[in-house]
Amino acid sequence: MHPEFAPIAFLSAxxxxxxxxxHWRxxxxxxxSIMxxxxxTNIIYAIDALIWGNNVDIVATVWCDISTKLIVGSNIALPAACLCxxxxxxxxASVRQARTSISDKRRRQLYELLACFVVPLVFMILHYIVQGHRFDIIEEYGCRPTTYFSIPSIxxxxVPPMLLSIASLVVGGxxxxxxxxRRMSFAAHLDASHSALTTSRYLRLMLMAMLEMIWSLAVTTYTLWFTTIxxxxxxxxxxxxxxSNFSRIDTYPTIFIPDIVLRTYYFLWWLVPISTIAFVAMFAFGRDAMEEYxxxxxxxRRVIFRGPASGTPKKSFDKKGAMELPSYESSPGAATAPASPGALKHAEAAYDRQSVASFSVGPALSYHAHPVDESLDFDSDFYSETCSSYAPTTPSPLARAPIPPPGDLAFAPPRSRNLTGDAPRPYTYPSLDASHHAISSAV
Structure with missing residues (x-):
């Protein structure tokens, strides 16, 4: 009894x-196709372990007809994909072609589709030639394809999977x-050829292909030797x-199977999950994968949880629910003044109407109170309470001063105010640019 088969196969899949x-992009x-x-194959192994974990009942026969053919196809598809x-x-790596055009890439994709999907389909059809009966059911392992062991079946x-694995070893070498x-100039060549590969991806693909083809060659050779003896x-x-009697379904309880055969089945079963885990380990923890995550x-976070996008500043609140407003003092250690969220909205509305404050430059940047037009819908008591920490008790003499000549570091607010809402905002920082002074003079 192997209760670990199903969860391991599902997790690997x-x-x-x-x-x-x-890889898709x-x-x-x-x-x-390897994936x-x-x-x-992992899904087939998992479902078979769930259905036939402790029995050899003849159930789900249509599932077995389909799954056994897919297992046969995977035996040729994986070596073919590694060869591609x-x-x-x-x-x-050969640098025979400096650039890869779109037509070349499409031609290669078509060739790989034929090798990885059409060839396995043909292989599954040819299996019927040497299929002695419908399928076998092995306890704990599920249904498996059958082959009439003869010269044509070999x-x-x-032979085809072995030849593909040998060809993959040669081309991979x-x-x-x-x-x-060309390791010194390889990265520059990849950039010049506009390839989606990087040096790290190239080495991981090479390692993955080598591992898969060696395993495929070893398993095919071992299976042939074991079947022969x-x-x-x-x-x-x-x-x-x-x-003859093609619809026959043979069942094999584990109690009647020799130990050497059970060990062989156990070894062959673990090859697929281990190959999957090795593939994921090579490609799921690289730098490009981390960027995807x-x-x-x-x-x-943005779509489901409605969180801020990357780089969006977050609003912070103190323990009493008051929001910390940014300090406008130039010193790095200046403190911030808390205000409630409702107070912040009133202060922003007053600022948008340009009737709240002007700026001046001294030892530190600070707000200076500005007379408020009583005709505006504006709570002056609220303003004086909220903004008292930013403004001195008396207006700055610069509030009524004329615009200074270029080179001076202090700016007064515009001399005329258009309270309809279309007047430009006062400068929020001192500027020595002559064009800024011209704009101020034209207001």
Whole structure:
């Protein structure tokens, strides 16, 4: 009994969503196909472990018909995808092509679609030639595809994955050699070719492809050896004999399975989750992945929780609910004055009507009270209470002074006020620019 099978397989399957976004945007068909086939195989393993965890009941037969064919397809799809990745990496590292055009990228994507999805589909159809009966059900492991072990089955089901893995090793070795030779100028070449790859992504893709192809070659070779010593090679005499009683479903309780066979099934089962975890570990914790997580977090906070966007200042409140207004003093350690949120709205409204304050420069920047027009809808008592901490008790003599000549560091408010709301605001900082003085003189 292996109760850990289902949760581990589900966790491995859904962990593939972590590196998915940037692979999708980059249009890496081969890498996406690896993720797809690993996801499908993990889901099949998880569901099979849930259904047949402690029984060999013949149930969900349609599910078994579909899942067994998908397992057969994944046996050829993963080596084919690794070969496509290695071919692309070798092409990038060889510097045979200075730039990659859009047409070249689309042509490569079409080729990878054919290799990673059409070839496995053909492989699944060809499996019917050497399929002795419908499928087998193994306790704890679920339904598995069957093969009539013969010379045709070796050439159809075993040799193609082995050849693809060997070709991937050769092309991957060439890509690694090109990278070592040109490692000093490799990053500059990637920038010049407008490739979505970086040096870090290149090395991770290379490591992932090498790992997948070595595992595929080792597993295929081991399966062939184990089948040869365990099952005698049978002659493929005729189609009718091979497919006689084709609808048969064989069941295998674990109590009747030899220990060496159970260990082999256990080893082969763990290959898929371990390969998935290795893939996620290579691509889910890099710098580009961390940037993706940050963008997703900011999007969720802005859309779902209505939080501020990145870089938006937050309003802080003290323990009594009063909001801290920023200090207008030039000294770094100047204190801030609290005001309630309602008081802040009144102060902002008064400031927008340009009847509250003017500015002057002394040892520190500070507000100076300005006479208020009684015709405005403005609470002068509130203003005097709220802004008393910013203004001296008597108006500054600069409030009535004429505009100083250029070069002076003090500005008076505009000499005329248009209280209809279209007058420009007073300057909020001193300026020595002559154009600013011209604008002030024209008001």
């Amino acid at each position: 859904f962990s593939l969503a972590l590196p998915l976004p940037w 980059a249009g890496n068909v081969a890498t996406l 797809f086939w690993l996801f499908v 990745v290695c071919i692309h990496l070798e092409s990038v 050439f159809l089901m075993t 060439l890509a690694l050699r090109h990278f070592i030779v 365990g099952i005698p090679l049978r002659p493929y005499s005729s189609w009718a004999e091979v497919h 940050k963008k997703c977090f900011l999007l969720i």
